[in-house]
Amino acid sequence: MQQQPAQPLLEIDHLTRVFLSRQGLSVTRLEAVDDASLTLEAGKPEIYALAGESGSGKTTLARMVLGLERPTQGTLNYKGRPVGELTPKDKRTWFYREVQPVFQDPFATFSPMKRVDSYLYETARNYRVAEGAAIEKRIDEALGVVGLTLAEVRGRYPNELSGGQAQRISIARALITKPSLLVADEPVSMLDASLRMSILNLFKDLRDSQGVAVLYITHDLATAYYTADRIGVMLRGWIVETGPVERVLGNPLHPYTQLLKSSVPQADPDKAWSAAPAEPPRPVKFPVRGGCKFAARCPYVMDRCREEVPGSYEAEGRHVKCFLYEPGFTGIRPASMEATPVT
Numbered sequence: 065m066q067q068q069p070a071q072p073l074l075e076i077d078h079l080t081r082v083f084l085s086r087q088g089l090s091v092t093r094l095e096a097v098d099d100a101s102l103t104l105e106a107g108k109p110e111i112y113a114l115a116g117e118s119g120s121g122k123t124t125l126a127r128m129v130l131g132l133e134r135p136t137q138g139t140l141n142y143k144g145r146p147v148g149e150l151t152p153k154d155k156r157t158w159f160y161r162e163v164q165p166v167f168q169d170p171f172a173t174f175s176p177m178k179r180v181d182s183y184l185y186e187t188a189r190n191y192r193v194a195e196g197a198a199i200e201k202r203i204d205e206a207l208g209v210v211g212l213t214l215a216e217v218r219g220r221y222p223n224e225l226s227g228g229q230a231q232r233i234s235i236a237r238a239l240i241t242k243p244s245l246l247v248a249d250e251p252v253s254m255l256d257a258s259l260r261m262s263i264l265n266l267f268k269d270l271r272d273s274q275g276v277a278v279l280y281i282t283h284d285l286a287t288a289y290y291t292a293d294r295i296g297v298m299l300r301g302w303i304v305e306t307g308p309v310e311r312v313l314g315n316p317l318h319p320y321t322q323l324l325k326s327s328v329p330q331a332d333p334d335k336a337w338s339a340a341p342a343e344p345p346r347p348v349k350f351p352v353r354g355g356c357k358f359a360a361r362c363p364y365v366m367d368r369c370r371e372e373v374p375g376s377y378e379a380e381g382r383h384v385k386c387f388l389y390e391p392g393f394t395g396i397r398p399a400s401m402e403a404t405p406v407t
Contacts, residue, residue: 071144098301116298170230307382
């Protein structure tokens with residue numbers, strides 16, 4: 065009997081989330097996530113970064129992965145099961161043991177009036193991962209993965225912790241259920257530079273030693289380059305370029321990715337720096353006109369860009385959503401940027 069291929073760990077296919085608001089007879093449509101696709105393979109743990117400016121749809125996509133938002137259309141499957149169709153019992157007994165969040169602000173995770181170890185015990189009991197004396201062992205094992213012990217954190221309140229300790233305990237809480245996927249939304253943006261590297265290295269160690277995949281949400285290209293195996297660059301709900309992180313950020317092809325990279329300050333006084341141009345207002349009133357969402361800021365814009373939605377084309381080992389990489393394109397493509405790391 066031929067063995068069936070394993071289902072992907074996470075499968076996102078043409079996923080869209082639309083928000084509508086009404087003021088009188090006027091309807092405003094916001095496509096927070098628009099036709100997004102990505103796949104994380106089972107048995108091949110990796111760190112996949114979703115990067116882009118604020119408001120690009122990264123967090124909305126993460127909330128759909130966590131089952132906190134329902135897709136408007138498209139496919140979102142975890143191990144072959146549609147996340148949007150899971151019952152509350154499915155989520156409690158299976159899904160939330162497998163998929164755990166790590167939030168941006170570790171101190172917002174904990175009440176200042178409760179000891180942090182109480183959250184660890186509650187997680188172990190709520191998900192029934194162990195019983196009796198085995199609970200403490202499970203908690204101590206999870207803390208050990210992040211470089212702490214139960215003896216160190218027992219009885220302590222959040223204000224007694226450093227930012228790095230609080231985030232490590234937040235990650236340990238997520239690890240108590242032994243998840244297969246962490247959804248980390250800007251997990252280091254509120255930490256100082258000396259602590260960021262320790263958390264990023266922890267994610268890499270979790271991937272290598274624990275087999276945990278990480279969906280890493282960030283606006284920081286430097287941390288994405290250091291941490292991720294693959295990256296998807298988001299623009300107003302679209303994933304416009306995706307592929308191995310060294311290719312995408314070392315030598316970006318999409319004009320938007322090039323713009324983001326050029327806006328990263330370089331430690332070189334001879335190199336001019338300027339911030340990326342401001343993003344035009346996102347919400348639009350019906351009817352919605354077609355066209356590329358980057359057309360208003362793109363230096364290589366063509367007439368068709370203002371009328372047609374580009375497809376996603378394969379180019380140089382990644383996928384790029386841009387007419388410049390359409391098969392048979394005979395115009396002048398932008399010169400790809402120098403292949404240098406994002407520092």
